[in-house]
Amino acid sequence: MSPPSKAIVYENHGSPDSVTRVVMLPPVEVRENDVCVKMIAAPINPSDINQIEGVYPVRPPVPAVGGIEGVGQVYTVGSMVKSLSLGDFVIPSPLSSGTWQTYVVKDESMWHKIDKRCPIEYAATITVNPLSALRMLEDFVSLKSGDSVVQNGATSMVGQCIIQLARLCGIRTINIIRDRVGTDVTKEKLKALGADIVVSESQLNEKNFKSHLGNLPEPVMGFNCIGGNVASLVVKTLREGGTMVTYGAMSKKPITVSTTSFIFKDLSLRGFWLHRWMHLEKVKECRKMIDYLIGLARDGKLKYETELVPFEDFATALDKAMGKRGNHPKQVLKF
Numbered sequence: 001m002s003p004p005s006k007a008i009v010y011e012n013h014g015s016p017d018s019v020t021r022v023v024m025l026p027p028v029e030v031r032e033n034d035v036c037v038k039m040i041a042a043p044i045n046p047s048d049i050n051q052i053e054g055v056y057p058v059r060p061p062v063p064a065v066g067g068i069e070g071v072g073q074v075y076t077v078g079s080m081v082k083s084l085s086l087g088d089f090v091i092p093s094p095l096s097s098g099t100w101q102t103y104v105v106k107d108e109s110m111w112h113k114i115d116k117r118c119p120i121e122y123a124a125t126i127t128v129n130p131l132s133a134l135r136m137l138e139d140f141v142s143l144k145s146g147d148s149v150v151q152n153g154a155t156s157m158v159g160q161c162i163i164q165l166a167r168l169c170g171i172r173t174i175n176i177i178r179d180r181v182g183t184d185v186t187k188e189k190l191k192a193l194g195a196d197i198v199v200s201e202s203q204l205n206e207k208n209f210k211s212h213l214g215n216l217p218e219p220v221m222g223f224n225c226i227g228g229n230v231a232s233l234v235v236k237t238l239r240e241g242g243t244m245v246t247y248g249a250m251s252k253k254p255i256t257v258s259t260t261s262f263i264f265k266d267l268s269l270r271g272f273w274l275h276r277w278m279h280l281e282k283v284k285e286c287r288k289m290i291d292y293l294i295g296l297a298r299d300g301k302l303k304y305e306t307e308l309v310p311f312e313d314f315a316t317a318l319d320k321a322m323g324k325r326g327n328h329p330k331q332v333l334k335f
């Protein structure tokens with residue numbers, strides 16, 4: 001049997017700050033092919049919030065434990081388990097629900113052993129955002145060294161990964177951030193990650209917006225995780241025949257694209273969803289990519305901001321993740 005597990009559970013869909021609560025779940029049986037993992041850390045991603053709200057296409061039956069990614073250490077193994085041993089560091093792969101708890105029991109095949117030298121805040125967050133960034137850079141347009149891409153929401157974790165993964169292939173990035181106090185500091189932070197150009201939304205709304213884009217070639221591809229008018233800022237910088245991939249909707253507004261962009265630039269609008277991609281029986285392929293990303297994070301070649309928060313402070317971390325307390329790095333629960 002597993003030890004009892006302290007978990008963040010929701011019994012109904014709704015605003016996560018009102019429907020989640022901490023409960024002790026009773027021990028569960030560790031069957032012959034099962035592995036019981038003591039969780040070390042797990043992030044609060046926007047999709048976790050949407051899942052609890054009940055507005056995400058994937059809805060685990062309630063009552064459910066929150067979270068879909070994280071890292072833990074093997075605590076006990078069933079009698080038939082061959083590939084994992086006590087103390088191994090593992091992540092759920094493919095992603096699976098219920099990581100916001102102290103002990104998780106799943107079939108051996110659901111766990112992927114990772115390099116222990118990767119810092120836990122990266123190991124806990126390596127799938128949802130970095131893997132999405134990698135896939136989007138590779139799956140839609142055949143990008144070459146010297147090409148440029150444009151993205152909004154550049155401060156997001158996906159955005160930070162796009163900057164660095166693009167840079168590793170010689171691809172230049174134009175990065176749109178929202179206007180806020182401390183814009184200059186944010187610009188410098190993104191440039192330190194390798195961003196070529198960082199512009200605010202208001203700068204791109206100016207008539208002479210091109211003056212802010214330096215000498216980079218017009219972007220062949222764009223990434224949109226905000227929607228609304230901020231999507232149109234990506235579109236207006238794309239070159240003729242360019243493609244914009246939408247993967248998020250942080251503003252909760254529909255995408256606005258001018259008719260003229262379609263007619264005169266012949267643009268393509270595409271969509272990306274990691275969940276759909278992972279379900280194409282790509283577990284093996286996916287684990288190879290995760291190992292690549294884990295290696296980059298271990299070697300300090302992939303960086304992004306996180307804040308490790310004790311599990312007991314879940315309510316505060318949730319408020320921060322929901323944007324109720326201003327701007328904060330990705331909240332990662334530490335169990």
Ligand SMILES: NC(=O)c1ccc[n+]([C@@H]2O[C@H](COP(=O)([O-])OP(=O)(O)OC[C@H]3O[C@@H](n4cnc5c(N)ncnc54)[C@H](OP(=O)(O)O)[C@@H]3O)[C@@H](O)[C@H]2O)c1
Binds near residue numbers: 128159180330
């Ligand atoms: N389709 C997929 O498979 C997939 C995979 C991964 C992520 N996603 C989506 O990608 C998006 C980013 O995820 P993440 O975890 O990387 O985000 P994150 O690190 O939590 O950051 C959130 C980002 O959204 C920006 N933002 C929030 N509200 C905004 C608004 N009203 N207007 C403009 N910007 C706003 C924030 O800007 P500030 O820094 O200025 O606050 C920040 O850049 C989310 O929508 C997530 O669901 C989708």
